[in-house]
Amino acid sequence: MIGGGPAGLAAAIALAQSGANTALIARRTPYADNRTTALLGGSIDFLQGLDVWPRCKDKAAALQVMRLVDDTGRLIRAPEVRFSCDEIGLDTFGYNIENGTLIAALEQRAAELSALTRFDDEADTVNPGEAAVAIRTGQVKSLSARLVVGADGRQSLCREAAGITVNRRDLHQSALTFNVSHSRPHRNISTEFHTPHGPCAFVPLPGDRSSVVWVSTPKEAERLIALSDDELSNAAEKQSHSILGRIQVEPGRHMFPLVIEQPREFAKARIALVGEAAHVVPPIGAQGLNMGLRDAADIADIVREAMGTGEDPGGPQVLKRYASARRADVASRTFAISIANRSLLSDFLPMQTLRAAGLHLIGSIGPLRRLAMREGLSPSWRPTRRVI
Ligand SMILES: Cc1cc2nc3c(=O)[nH]c(=O)nc-3n(C[C@H](O)[C@H](O)[C@H](O)COP(=O)(O)OP(=O)(O)OC[C@H]3O[C@@H](n4cnc5c(N)ncnc54)[C@H](O)[C@@H]3O)c2cc1C
Numbered sequence: 001m002i003g004g005g006p007a008g009l010a011a012a013i014a015l016a017q018s019g020a021n022t023a024l025i026a027r028r029t030p031y032a033d034n035r036t037t038a039l040l041g042g043s044i045d046f047l048q049g050l051d052v053w054p055r056c057k058d059k060a061a062a063l064q065v066m067r068l069v070d071d072t073g074r075l076i077r078a079p080e081v082r083f084s085c086d087e088i089g090l091d092t093f094g095y096n097i098e099n100g101t102l103i104a105a106l107e108q109r110a111a112e113l114s115a116l117t118r119f120d121d122e123a124d125t126v127n128p129g130e131a132a133v134a135i136r137t138g139q140v141k142s143l144s145a146r147l148v149v150g151a152d153g154r155q156s157l158c159r160e161a162a163g164i165t166v167n168r169r170d171l172h173q174s175a176l177t178f179n180v181s182h183s184r185p186h187r188n189i190s191t192e193f194h195t196p197h198g199p200c201a202f203v204p205l206p207g208d209r210s211s212v213v214w215v216s217t218p219k220e221a222e223r224l225i226a227l228s229d230d231e232l233s234n235a236a237e238k239q240s241h242s243i244l245g246r247i248q249v250e251p252g253r254h255m256f257p258l259v260i261e262q263p264r265e266f267a268k269a270r271i272a273l274v275g276e277a278a279h280v281v282p283p284i285g286a287q288g289l290n291m292g293l294r295d296a297a298d299i300a301d302i303v304r305e306a307m308g309t310g311e312d313p314g315g316p317q318v319l320k321r322y323a324s325a326r327r328a329d330v331a332s333r334t335f336a337i338s339i340a341n342r343s344l345l346s347d348f349l350p351m352q353t354l355r356a357a358g359l360h361l362i363g364s365i366g367p368l369r370r371l372a373m374r375e376g377l378s379p380s381w382r383p384t385r386r387v388i
Contacts (some may be wrong), residue, residue: 001023001024001149002025002123002126002157002158003025003026003150003151003152003158003277004024004027004151005103005151005153005275006037006099006102006103006275006289006293007151007274007275007292007293007296008024008026008149008151008274008275009024009103009106009107009110010046010047010050010292010296011151011275011295011299012024012116012151013050013052013106013109013110013113013116014296014297014299015149015299015303016110016115016116017050017300018301018304018307019115019304019307020303020304020313021115022116023116023117023118023119023143023145024116024117024119025119025121025123025135026118026119026120026121026122027120028107028120030100031099033177033252033254034098034099034100034179034211034252034254035098035177035254036096036097036098036203036211037096037097037102037290038063038093038094038190038203038286039095039097039102039289039293040093040377041093041290041377042290042293042294042297042377043094043289043290046293046294046297047293050106050109052102052105055105055108056102056104056105057095059097059206060096060097061095061096061097061186061188062091062188062204063085063092063095063096063190063203064084064086064091064189065082065084065187065189065190066083066093066192067083067189067190067191068080068081068082068083069191069192069193069194071193071194071195071200072194072195088374092188093377094286094377096190096204096211098179098211119137119139119141119143121137121138121139122137122138123135123136123152123157123158124136124138125161126148126150126157126158126161126271127161128148128161128269128271129270131146132144132145132146132314133145133146133147133148133161133271146270146312146313147270147271147303147314147318148272148314149271149274150162150271150272150274150277151273151274151275151277151296152277153275153277154261154276154277154280156273158277159263159271161271162265162268162270162273163268163269164263164264164271164273165264166262166264167260168259168260169259170257170259171258171259172217173197173215173216173217173282173341174215174216174217174218174221174222174255174256174257174258175198175213175215176212176214176216176221176224176225176254176255177212177213177214177253177254177255178211178212178236178250178252178253178254179205179209179210179211179212179250180202180209180211180212180233180236180244180247180249180250181207181209181247181248181250182208182210182244182245182246182247182248183208183247184243184245185208186204186208188204190203193239193240195239197215197217197220198282199284200213200240201213201214201283202240202244203286210244212236215283215284218257225253229248229249233246233247233249256283259282260281260334260337260338261280262279262330262331263277263278263279265323266322266326267319267320267323268319270314270319272319274292274295275289275295275296276292278292278295278326279292279334281333281334281337281338282341284337284340284341285333285337287333287337291329291333294326295326298322298325298326302318302321303318306318
């Protein structure tokens with residue numbers, strides 16, 4: 001395993017728990033930004049199976065209602081769409097948690113597993129060979145593995161070593177993230193305001209707090225990040241139409257240029273990619289890490305099955321099974337997110353009409369709305385894999 005972000009740590013735990021002798025090459029550094037993750041449906045079950053969820057669930061906020069509000073101010077506007085978890089018989093869609101808190105719980109669990117050896121280091125070179133991959137670390141340790149799982153993020157060395165090329169599309173948008181406290185309760189409702197430059201989401205955190213992901217043009221994001229605390233508090237309150245009352249920003253802001261990245265393959269030359277090494281999508285519909293956790297669950301499951309039958313875990317058949325397990329999920333979500341984003345930004349009137357009509361249908365036709373909710377949580381056609 002190379003890379004100790006949330007997807008890499010989850011994959012390392014799942015692999016070690018499934019009996020694979022696992023080495024994790026990842027620096028132990030404090031989590032560097034204030035992103036939060038809305039963990040949906042199966043992600044919670046997966047983290048429960050890893051014995052990670054009990055360590056952090058008290059610090060997460062339940063998400064029971066999701067509102068989409070058209071705030072484009074355009075002539076043709078979509079009606080508000082409200083998704084409620086009780087409509088599909090659930091107590092919650094999922095939970096929003098600070099990434100730093102999730103990482104701490106993952107790190108704690110990873111440290112307990114005897115099948116998991118941690119190298120507090122980084123991979124310097126990764127060389128795939130016929131029977132194994134040779135890895136050299138920054139502290140000049142040489143390791144060899146029949147399978148390398150690359151969870152080394154957007155600039156993945158593993159991906160490059162496997163010779164996997166990437167389709168990259170710059171969206172000319174940036175996401176500003178910060179957390180806020182507010183005078184009115186959020187009542188576990190997440191609200192996404194759709195502006196002509198991207199969505200601005202207020203997602204519940206425990207107490208009277210929310211995380212904000214504000215997508216805009218890079219220039220506007222630069223302006224917002226440079227505001228004083230009071231100015232940004234006022235701007236956020238205005239953007240939220242005061243639904244949360246008075247808003248006060250907390251220390252810490254970060255900016256993320258938005259891109260879509262689609263590697264041409266998920267696995268090659270004894271290297272399988274998980275997390276953002278395998279897919280980067282903009283923060284619309286809270287899909288990125290949820291997909292990354294499904295990558296982690298699938299690679300661990302496929303490796304366990306392969307070891308059970310004496311198969312080489314890095315062999316071409318195993319890599320092929322992993323790629324086919326992940327392809328449709330990642331491709332369909334990347335496509336849906338890209339379309340949702342484009343339809344929001346488009347100044348083309350027929351596109352705006354189509355978007356408004358689509359949201360109107362989802363908002364008013366119960367079975368369609370319930371289908372959208374279930375598909376948003378996880379793909380319905382995904383085979384039920386054993387809980388690891
Ligand atoms: C604003 C924003 C909001 C988001 N909100 C959500 C959400 O609500 N829900 C959701 O599901 N997703 C969300 N996402 C997506 C989610 O944050 C990412 O999918 C996730 O953080 C990626 O995790 P990762 O482990 O794949 O990558 P990373 O966190 O980038 O981890 C990669 C790790 O690999 C390490 N590394 C790199 N190279 C090497 C090397 N050579 N050797 C060793 N280590 C190496 C890096 O140091 C890093 O620690 C959001 C994203 C953004 C930008």
